[in-house]
Amino acid sequence: MTRDYSKFLPTTSEHAPPASPLAPLVALGWQPFFAQQVSIEQLQETPPLRVTEVHRNGLQARGDGIDMHIPHGPEATVGDWLLLNRELPSASEVLERKSVIKRRAPGKTLGVQLIAANLDTAFIVSSCNDDFNVARLERFIALSFEADVTPVIILTKVDTSDNAEHYIEQAEAISPLVPVVALNAKSDEPHSKLADWCKPGQTVAFLGSSGVGKSTLTNSLAGDTSIATQDVREDDARGRHTTTRRQLYFLSTGCAVLDTPGMRELQLTDAASGLAEMFFDLDELGTRCKFNDCKHTVEPGCAILAAVERGEIDTARLARWQKLVLEDEHNSATIAERRSKDKAFGKAVRNAQSKKKK
Numbered sequence: 240m241t242r243d244y245s246k247f248l249p250t251t252s253e254h255a256p257p258a259s260p261l262a263p264l265v266a267l268g269w270q271p272f273f274a275q276q277v278s279i280e281q282l283q284e285t286p287p288l289r290v291t292e293v294h295r296n297g298l299q300a301r302g303d304g305i306d307m308h309i310p311h312g313p314e315a316t317v318g319d320w321l322l323l324n325r326e327l328p329s330a331s332e333v334l335e336r337k338s339v340i341k342r343r344a345p346g347k348t349l350g351v352q353l354i355a356a357n358l359d360t361a362f363i364v365s366s367c368n369d370d371f372n373v374a375r376l377e378r379f380i381a382l383s384f385e386a387d388v389t390p391v392i393i394l395t396k397v398d399t400s401d402n403a404e405h406y407i408e409q410a411e412a413i414s415p416l417v418p419v420v421a422l423n424a425k426s427d428e429p430h431s432k433l434a435d436w437c438k439p440g441q442t443v444a445f446l447g448s449s450g451v452g453k454s455t456l457t458n459s460l461a462g463d464t465s466i467a468t469q470d471v472r473e474d475d476a477r478g479r480h481t482t483t484r485r486q487l488y489f490l491s492t493g494c495a496v497l498d499t500p501g502m503r504e505l506q507l508t509d510a511a512s513g514l515a516e517m518f519f520d521l522d523e524l525g526t527r528c529k530f531n532d533c534k535h536t537v538e539p540g541c542a543i544l545a546a547v548e549r550g551e552i553d554t555a556r557l558a559r560w561q562k563l564v565l566e567d568e569h570n571s572a573t574i575a576e577r578r579s580k581d582k583a584f585g586k587a588v589r590n591a592q593s594k595k596k597k
């Protein structure tokens with residue numbers, strides 16, 4: 240079947256009518272950023288599909304009237320857009336990403352794990368109880384800034400806390416750039432309080448520790464029914480309803496929502512600019528140090544140590560910043576080193592092979 244994709248192409252005329260908010264691809268999160276990467280011919284020959292799940296044996300992806308399994312091939316993560324190669328789905332192309340959230344892969348492996356692509360908003364969820372941890376929130380915020388995703392802090396379980404105000408105040412002090420929403424995830428509050436970010440065509444994700452209410456929030460936004468009634472496919476009927484995997488849901492309101500499993504280990508890598516944005520005041524002050532590579536520990540002429548001396552700096556926050564910067568530098572360097580070693584090894588192998596052939 241040939242579909243009319245012309246309404247998803249970038250419009251050159253200011254007077255062109257906007258695409259209907261619930262047009263099929265828009266409801267999957269298709270935006271001008273993606274449309275401008277493809278021609279009309281490509282849209283018809285290789286229809287766009289959005290990756291909704293990554294499993295061991297490939298990807299699950301959805302498009303206009305399509306919901307299919309894509310075998311291993313495209314290096315894609317949840318939220319990515321593919322151009323479907325109908326003859327050879329494993330050779331489908333991944334469109335350039337608007338944003339991507341990544342971390343250093345957990346455990347001893349020296350690699351990068353892509354968590355989600357093409358998010359507009361990251362709801363960083365914590366609860367008004369012992370889960371609340373400023374350092375963890377700062378870490379998630381730096382990660383979001385680095386990824387070009389708008390971070391919003393959500394504090395759940397206000398209904399079970401005697402001193403919700405205390406948590407809200409601390410959360411609001413984290414960054415003037417990051418809004419804080421406090422709510423009871425089990426009520427109808429999520430729908431109205433998160434409406435500003437959950438508009439049609441937007442993609443949002445819930446990130447945070449296990450048990451803070453990410454699935455409850457997802458269900459609340461979905462109004463209970465839309466998630467429960469998503470098609471159950473034969474090939475993986477087993478694990479379909481667990482929250483151990485990342486899965487992108489499409490709400491009837493036209494917003495795409497990603498529920499993620501609780502992430503215990505969230506190591507930063509290549510997040511220098513995200514950290515600079517999260518700690519922009521300290522970062523800016525650091526540019527006034529005498530030495531360009533000042534570590535703000537013992538160096539003479541250090542603007543940050545001078546500010547500490549004058550009692551102008553929260554030293555606990557300074558320590559958290561320095562810890563994250565060191566962690567990021569370490570991970571970025573070790574991953575880069577492994578990459579270059581892999582490259583050098585590959586080259587040595589190719590050289591040896593070509594010598595053999597001679």
Ligand SMILES: Nc1nc2c(ncn2[C@@H]2O[C@H](COP(=O)(O)OP(=O)(O)OP(=O)(O)O)[C@@H](O)[C@H]2O)c(=O)[nH]1
Binds near residue numbers: 422424453
């Ligand atoms: N009273 C109250 N209970 C909540 C709230 N948010 C979540 N809960 C409860 O907390 C428990 C954990 O919520 P989930 O939504 O499963 O948490 P999660 O973040 O998805 O957890 P993982 O899937 O393990 O990552 C459930 O029993 C929820 O009903 C809230 O705002 N108020």
Ligand SMILES: [Zn+2]
Binds near residue numbers: 525533536541543544
């Ligand atoms: Zn310094």
